[in-house]
Amino acid sequence: MADSQKFAFQDMLKVENIQILDSVQDWREGVRVSLDPLVKGGYAEQRYADNVVKDIESVGPYVVLTDDIALIHARPEEGAIKTQMGLLLLRKPVQFEGSDSCVTLLFALSAEDPNSHVDAIKVLATFCMDESKVARLKESETPEEIYHLLIAESEATDRAGESVLSASE
Template identity: 30%
Template sequence: MEENNPHYLSEEHLIFKSEVSSWQEAIKIVAQPLLAEGIIEKKYIDAMIQNVMELGDYMVLVPKVAMPHARPEAGALRTDFSILKLEHPVLFGKKHEVSLIICLATNDNKAHLALLKRISALIDEEVKVNALLGSASKKEFVTLAETFIREEEEEL
């Protein structure tokens, strides 16, 4: 994978955790790598939580996967993403059990399109989501993600 390229997942942006107490905690945890690197400001985390509270669970894209995000002006300084993988799912809304949380930050509405294509390559099939959730290490997760993205790009 290319270093410092937001279109690729790095182990530093991947968090494995057994469980969290709430979807709010999940959002705070998944955003930490981006906050630590100055990719987002703290207010971006608050905006993501507020979006879920106001707009509901629309951030649940496919079964088991949520992608919290907010508007660029809410504190996204660069385009990048991070992922939280949970052993035990957390409830988003009243009915969505989520084990894979992808935090998307973009400082430009157009800049994130290529990144979204790569993220969609990870979650566009249930078998891929299950494979990622079954990964035992960050290295295995990243290797699977690279494979799924490469396969998707070869099909285009």
């Protein structure tokens, strides 16, 4: 793939990559479970999940973004095959060693290069800054409900960007 290709959010998230579980044993299991659909779908090698765990063990909980939210990822050369995202929603939060945050939303990212996923991550960041949207996501009952909430945010963000562009012309 050319470095110039960008992935829209809806291209990076499939409903089959979204999981809802009551709990995981610890953060290591959370990392592995969150990445499991990406491994099974051919978007990442198994070593990618192993490398994320090793990276967290060596440098600390770099994946924890805020209370409730982690972005599970590693460098492309650590086993990413194709760009894709997944999500694990936990009913019982998990704590990462070295972090005071308890995480319930583990967004999993496999990125085949350093740039193609940036626009999609911006959509995710916008969504995650809105506490009411995060609360609705955490209350979701099905992967389909989660998917539709996130895709609606993506479409709203796209429309807002188009409005800004047309106003500046």
